[in-house]
Amino acid sequence: MEAPSSGGWSELPVDILRYVLERLSFVDFHRAKIMCSNWYLCSKQTLGPKRGSPLLMLCPEEGGCRLYNAEEDRFYETTSDLSGYQFLGNSGKWFLAVDSRSDLYIVDVFSDERILLPRLETLMGGLHEIQRVGENEFRENLIKRGTAFAWNHFTSKDLRGLLWVDDKNGDFVVVWRVDICEYLGFCKKGDAHYREITGRTDVSRELRGIYDLVLKGYNLYLLSTRKYVRHLDLSGQDGAKDVSVSHKFPMSMLIADQRAMNAYKPISVGHNIVVPASGEPLFLYTRAYEPASKDLEPGTIDTWLVEVDDLGDEALFFDLGIIVPADRTLGIEPNSIYFTRNDRRFNHTGRSSPCIDVCVYNLATKTIKRFPSLSSSFILKDAMWFLPS
Incomplete structure (x- = not known):
């Protein structure tokens, strides 16, 4: 079928466009609806393919x-070339990724949309600072009484991360960590830097240490080394608020x-x-x-x-x-x-x-x-x- 001569594919009759959209696979349907505003509006009125089927992001x-x-x-x-990325986490169609220059992004795998995040060295509000000492290498400094002491070295390959995105309004939360470090960095939409969440200082004994964590909306759950759950609310403007209830998992x-x-x-x-x-x-x-x-x-x-x-x-x-x-x-x-x-x-x-x-x-x-x-x-x-x- 040839494209209409007047306005091109964007001005296909609604009944024909709906016919096409209804026969696309889940991935192709997602890609088609971002072609133009006309296709997007028509997709909202179309009974598309099954929504929510589990997919796999593969890196051969x-x-x-x-x-x-x-x-x-x-x-x-994938629509765009993502071969240079290391994927840390995902939320729906959005992936938290770090590129070869150690820059962090949020990437939509069904389009070319990418959100550049603050650089790792913007970490603020805690006892640590991060210095970039190479394109892919960093030094963690411990700050005591205004003086910085060299502490650990790491690369972007040591990064772990979590992501949550609200598809309705575009809000998001990003949390990252390096295994050898006893703190987290997090930011939300609109932040120009990361804020530090400590795993030890000013934390009760049973909640110290970071063994595992899960992000669900603005709620961050951390499993301490003593098998207690630490619950942090990240929704406020003043950083992370501890709303933990003293709950311990039985030893297994x-x-x-x-x-x-x-x-x-x-x-x-x-x-x-x-x-x-x-x-x-x-x-x-x-x-x-x-x-x-x-x-x-x-x-x-x-x-x-x-x-x-x-x-x-x-x-x-x-x-x-x-x-x-x-x-x-x-x-x-x-x-x-x-x-x-x-x-x-x-x-x-x-x-x-x-x-x-x-x-x-x-x-x-x-x-x-x-x-x-x-x-x-x-x-x-x-x-x-x-x-x-």
């Missing part, structure tokens, strides 16, 4: 970035069969928190093993997951630290845990490279679902589940 070793829809078993190229112990211990050796142990759609944070204990026997296929990873009786009609996205309502029509499997890698939020294992294992674990059947198209197409250096709406 060969370079570039691709989107993968597990329900369609289909790959999509995993008793393993001796024969299993002989066949496998531990490679990582994790203590994490996850936040359901409603209610209090949950404690998640995981222990991963790799085969010690050469009889198994090389590269096979067997993961012993936390013993949970039932998630019911909900699904846990481990990377994101959230539990969401399941919906089979959207491809969100009930009573399941979605995995991609072992150190998305923190690198507790000390491994030089993460364990990429994209799968969905069903708690009821105790079975693991993988996606053959991923392993047969390319080798991944990174992968991340996300819920685009």
Whole structure:
């Protein structure tokens, strides 16, 4: 079909445009509606494809970035070149990313829209300052009585981050951390710098240390080294407000069969928190093993997951630290845990490279679902589940 000669594709008759939009895939529908204002208005009146299906952001070793829809078993190229980015976290269609110059961005994966964030060295309001000592290298200084003392060195590869974006009004919260540092940096929409959240100074003993964290809206939940939950409200203008309730998770112990211990050796142990759609944070204990026997296929990873009786009609996205309502029509499997890698939020294992294992674990059947198209197409250096709406 040729484009109309007068106003081009932007002036297609509404009935024809609606016909086209209704037959697009989820990813193509998102891209089409930002073509122009006319297409956007028509998309609002169109019954589009299933919304909210889990997608994967894939970063192959060969370079570039691709989107993968597990329900369609289909790959999509990203609209713009995102090959130079390291992805730290996501919220809907928005990703928190750091580029090769260690600049932080919020990126819309369905368009070319990017929001440049303050530089790391703008951190203020605490006991630490950050100096850039190279394009990709930083020095952390401890400030005492107005004097700065050199403390730690790190690079952008050591960064971990969380993101929340409100699609209705565009507000956002960004939280980042370096594993070796005992503080966080955060900013909100309109901020020109990051503010510091300390993990020790002026913090009660049971809440000290930062073992894991989850961001849900303006609420930041931190798991302390003593397994207490610290709850911070980031919505105010005066920084982070501590609204913690003294709540401690019970210590967990995993008793393993001796024969299993002989066949496998531990490679990582994790203590994490996850936040359901409603209610209090949950404690998640995981222990991963790799085969010690050469009889198994090389590269096979067997993961012993936390013993949970039932998630019911909900699904846990481990990377994101959230539990969401399941919906089979959207491809969100009930009573399941979605995995991609072992150190998305923190690198507790000390491994030089993460364990990429994209799968969905069903708690009821105790079975693991993988996606053959991923392993047969390319080798991944990174992968991340996300819920685009």
